[in-house]
Amino acid sequence: MIRLRPHHGMCLAYFEGKGYSDGFTGNMQHMLELLEKGADVEMAVFGDEICKACPNLKHGVCLSADLVEHYDRKVLEYCGLKERENLNFRDFVDKVQKNIIETGKRVEICGGCQWNEICSRKESRWK
Numbered sequence: 001m002i003r004l005r006p007h008h009g010m011c012l013a014y015f016e017g018k019g020y021s022d023g024f025t026g027n028m029q030h031m032l033e034l035l036e037k038g039a040d041v042e043m044a045v046f047g048d049e050i051c052k053a054c055p056n057l058k059h060g061v062c063l064s065a066d067l068v069e070h071y072d073r074k075v076l077e078y079c080g081l082k083e084r085e086n087l088n089f090r091d092f093v094d095k096v097q098k099n100i101i102e103t104g105k106r107v108e109i110c111g112g113c114q115w116n117e118i119c120s121r122k123e124s125r126w127k
Contacts, residue, residue, distance in 0.1 A: 001086060002031075002034070002035065002039050002049055003042050003049055004042065004048050005045065005046075005048045005051065006043050006045070006076050006081065007074075007075050009093050010096060011050075013093070013119075013125055015029070016122070018118065021054075024053045024055065026053070031049055035089045040088055040089065041092055042085070043076060043081055043082065043084060043085045043087075044083070045083050074108075079100065081095070096126060097126035097127065101124045101126065
């Protein structure tokens with residue numbers, strides 16, 4: 001079981017090797033490969049396996065905690081999921097694709113994110 005912030009279902013859909021630091025992007029790529037092999041995930045509205053390598057995580061707390069928690073809660077709401085719910089990663093990203101990406105709600109949730117330009121110009125890998 002891998003803890004995963006719900007909003008990372010959107011981030012991973014568009015990930016292309018760019019991020020906060022080399023350590024972060026390397027970890028993100030590793031986690032994407034691991035998750036795509038069929039892992040089960042636990043919806044976590046706090047630091048997860050991807051966050052571990054983020055330079056914005058200081059003493060276990062994200063410097064943008066309120067903002068990313070908002071992203072997480074919206075993903076849970078739109079996908080009909082609950083915090084700490086367990087499900088297969090593929091089932092999770094299918095929900096993200098259907099309920100958020102295909103409906104255009106990604107921009108509503110995280111359109112102000114500093115990485116939005118990447119997401120806006122690419123197609124989701126979950127298609």
